[in-house]
Structure formats: C-alpha cells, structure tokens
Amino acid sequence: NAGVTQTPKFQVLKTGQSMTLQCAQDMNHEYMSWYRQDPGMGLRLIHYSVGAGITDQGEVPNGYNVSRSTTEDFPLRLLSAAPSQTSVYFCASAVRSSGNTIYFGEGSWLTVV
Amino acid sequence: AQSVTQLGSHVSVSEGALVLLRCNYSSSVPPYLFWYVQYPNQGLQLLLKYTSAATLVKGINGFEAEFKKSETSFHLTKPSAHMSDAAEYFCAVSEPRGSQGNLIFGKGTKLSVKP
Numbered sequence: 001n002a003g004v005t006q007t008p009k010f011q012v013l014k015t016g017q018s019m020t021l022q023c024a025q026d027m028n029h030e031y032m033s034w035y036r037q038d039p040g041m042g043l044r045l046i047h048y049s050v051g052a053g054i055t056d057q058g059e060v061p062n063g064y065n066v067s068r069s070t071t072e073d074f075p076l077r078l079l080s081a082a083p084s085q086t087s088v089y090f091c092a093s094a095v096r097s098s099g100n101t102i103y104f105g106e107g108s109w110l111t112v113v
Numbered sequence: 114a115q116s117v118t119q120l121g122s123h124v125s126v127s128e129g130a131l132v133l134l135r136c137n138y139s140s141s142v143p144p145y146l147f148w149y150v151q152y153p154n155q156g157l158q159l160l161l162k163y164t165s166a167a168t169l170v171k172g173i174n175g176f177e178a179e180f181k182k183s184e185t186s187f188h189l190t191k192p193s194a195h196m197s198d199a200a201e202y203f204c205a206v207s208e209p210r211g212s213q214g215n216l217i218f219g220k221g222t223k224l225s226v227k228p
Contacts, residue, residue: 004156031214033215035218040122040220040221041220042117042203042218042219042220042221043157043203043205043216043218044218045215045216045217048215058215090156090157094214096214099145099162099164099207099214100214101159101162102147102159102214102216103159104149104156104157104158105156106155106156107154107155107156
C-alpha cells in the first residue's frame with residue numbers, strides 16, 4: 001500500500017533552472033494538492049485538483065504550474081527556480097469531499113542556490 | 114477568510130505531564146477541524162478530526178481534542194506525555210462547503226518532552 005509517493009526526496013537546483021516534482025497516489029483519490037512548508041509558516045497551498053483535467057490555484061501559486069492528466073498523478077513544475085522557492089514540498093490526496101482525511105506524502109526537500 | 118491560530122510556537126513538558134496545545138479558528142460557519150503531527154523529516158499524519166459529530170474527538174496515540182464553538186477553539190490534549198510525542202503539531206481547518214477540502218494550516222507548535 002504505497003499511498004502518496006513523491007519523487008525526488010531531495011533536489012538542489014540553480015537559480016533559473018526548471019524541474020518537476022512528481023506525485024502519485026494509488027488510492028483512486030479525486031482530490032490532490034501541493035503544499036509548501038517553510039519554517040514558522042506552517043503549510044501553504046500551492047495548487048490543487050479535484051479530478052483529472054481540473055486544477056486551481058491555492059494561496060501561493062506564483063512560479064508553479066500543475067496539470068492533472070490522470071487520476072493518479074499530479075506533477076508540480078517549477079518554471080524558473082528562485083531562491084525563494086527553497087522549501088519542503090508536500091503532495092496530498094483525499095477522497096473528494098470536504099471533511100475527508102487528507103493523506104500526505106513524505107515530502108520533497110528543494111534547495112535553490 | 115478562514116484562519117487558524119496556534120498559540121505558542123514551542124511547548125515543553127516533562128514526561129508524564131499533561132500536554133495542551135492550543136488552536137483557535139476564525140470562520141464564518143462551523144468548520145471541519147484537524148490536528149496533524151509531523152515527526153522530523155517526515156510527512157504529516159492525521160491525529161484526529163472534527164466534522165460536526167461529537168464535540169470531543171479521540172485520536173491516535175492517546176490524544177483528544179474538544180470543539181468549543183463559543184470559544185472558537187479546538188485544543189489538543191494528552192493526559193500524560195511520552196518521549197515519543199516530541200514532534201511538531203499542526204491545527205488545520207476547512208469549510209464544510211465550497212472549499213474542495215483544502216486545508217488552512219496554523220503555523221505549528223513544536224512539542225518537546227523532557228525526561
């Protein structure tokens with residue numbers, strides 16, 4: 001039972017580089033989302049999706065793109081990395097409807113130098 | 114707009130002492146409320162949640178929380194702290210309708226447990 005799987009776990013990027021954080025879930029969840037965690041800030045929502053082909057912005061979407069071509073996958077793309085995007089990124093999924101438990105991946109540590 | 118306030122970024126207790134982590138929410142309607150725990154270098158794990166059933170909610174690892182609408186609070190408690198409870202705890206809120214289930218998190222409280 002894999003749950004929510006994120007790759008890579010650690011990544012170092014140079015300013016201006018692009019990359020994709022991968023997220024996959026095997027629970028057939030309609031809802032998926034990406035959060036970033038910064039010290040003293042809690043978790044903040046970047047983008048979310050309520051089903052294949054449907055995405056929407058969260059609180060801090062600038063500099064990130066997402067797509068949802070399948071139920072299982074929800075990649076997060078950094079278009080041109082900036083030091084301000086140094087953070088820990090968490091992917092999450094849930095059965096679609098508010099109040100259901102949201103399951104988190106193990107996190108991806110990203111450093112932009 | 115919803116918001117969550119966790120009072121105290123760091124809480125330190127002795128092993129065997131009461132754990133009390135405070136969470137207050139701001140919402141126009143009674144929300145759904147969650148407590149998550151995060152151990153070092155790991156993801157978040159659900160401790161418990163309130164979704165308009167019983168106001169006293171029991172979770173895993175001996176934790177419980179009580180929803181108090183009059184105080185807009187959802188404080189997390191455990192009668193007797195264990196060393197393994199040392200972690201960061203996050204309170205989160207979502208609205209029953211229209212939020213798609215998105216969570217708004219507090220800034221977290223780091224719990225230290227002294228032997």
